[in-house]
Amino acid sequence: MVKNYTKEFLFSKGLDDYFTGINDAFRFTARFFKEVVKRPIHLREVINQSFEVGLKSLALISLTGFIVGIVFTKQSRPSLEEFGATSWLPSLIGIAIIKALGPLVTALICAGKVGSSIGAELGSMKVTEQIDAMEVSAINPFKYLVVTRVLATTITIPVLALYCSFVALYGSYLNVHAEETSSLISFYQNAFKTINFLDIITSVVKTVVYGFTIGIVGCYKGFNATQGTRGVGNAANQAVVLAMFLIFIEEVIIVQMTNWIRYF
């Protein structure tokens, strides 16, 4: 006779499910690192997905970056004016945008645009058995769908963050130029004056981590979608919420670690 299953929980159903979920997510991430070094690489699909990620977010990132630059400059001006220190504006904006706002704004926009779309796409493939169809055709769906998408977000989001920072700085320059008639070159020189190599490296590392988080969370939620169309909606929603939550936690950890390195 087959084993008779009984409902026995270690703590309670909710707690057990929570820890099982964390375990599953770690196993999913570990599988990514195992599969990413294996052949085939599916380079064409990685490039396709990178274009998708880039194109989907480009317009929104341009607009948001530009507005963030202008608004942040406008908001900072009165405080600096009180001390007669408006000449510090480019440096202040440079630090704020390159070290924090550029990467964070890009990551949050991509978590909304790209993370939800990955969650929904893979979720709908899961509930309509398209992922099973790949598996029975001897195609590794994890390799073809997950690895390519996570690589695409990990590569593309740092590039988008860099672009976002430059657009934001340009927005800031337009405001500074209107008030103080400084040239674009001198604005950028001042903006980068207080930025050192560690700041640049930290920003790049941060965006790589954000990109990876958005990709892996979207894929994990999509790949494990259940319960038909409702499950697809949940997967898309949870992909955004969880990715944003993790991005903020990662931001705190990376800033703290950078400070340790800086004062070491």
Next chain:
Amino acid sequence: MTQHTVNRNESVISISGLYKSFGDLEVLKGIDLNLFKGENVAVLGKSGTGKSVLIKIIIGLLKPDKGEVLVLGSNVAELRSKELDQIRLRIGFSFQSSALYDSMNVYQNLAFPLTMNVKNLSKGKVDDAVMEVLDAVGLRDKLKQMPSDLSGGQRKRIGIARTLILKPEIMLYDEPTSGLDPLTSTEIIELINEVQQKYNTSSLIITHDLTCAKNTANRIAMLFEGKFLKIGKFDEVFDTDDDQLRGFYNYNFIQ
């Protein structure tokens, strides 16, 4: 009934003592079945009796709790992923929902399994293979259409064509006629028989449609409450006073 020759000395699928549960729900409770080379077997049963679970175990999408499933001589539950892939290349699986990749057009859907599994294939050879299977299912003119533009019957046909492109030895059909009108169902039944003749396949057909079972299968197996109630030729199985079997028969043939 098909005129295909069946070799009863050679089993391509051999199942013995198969059990499968999901939590407290016992779905399969000791299944034994042989599919012989060149044979079509229809597995009949009510919805929710584990018919789809059975073929998902055969293809290795689900693991059995107990029992042995030998497919082309290999125990699928014990295979490593690469070995399982080698077996899967020799099996065609037609999904109930067709499971066409909805981001790809018909050509891309058909070429995908081929280009992913056969390396260094020229575009000409891929095109030839795609046209051959499209001809086999009679949908040559749908090459550039997206799955969302196809009817239910056409989607089933393209789903079958996608499995045929890898020239399978075994076909597994999950509810091939469900949700289709009688005329389209008849076309799918004819297609299943044509596939058996042309590609020399052995098939397991999961269905609750007796017309489909009667016209495609050499033998039928009635699944009730996780066990096979009866296995044999169509007329033998329904020549009975068993209430469950009679009920199934009467509903399908409106008696």
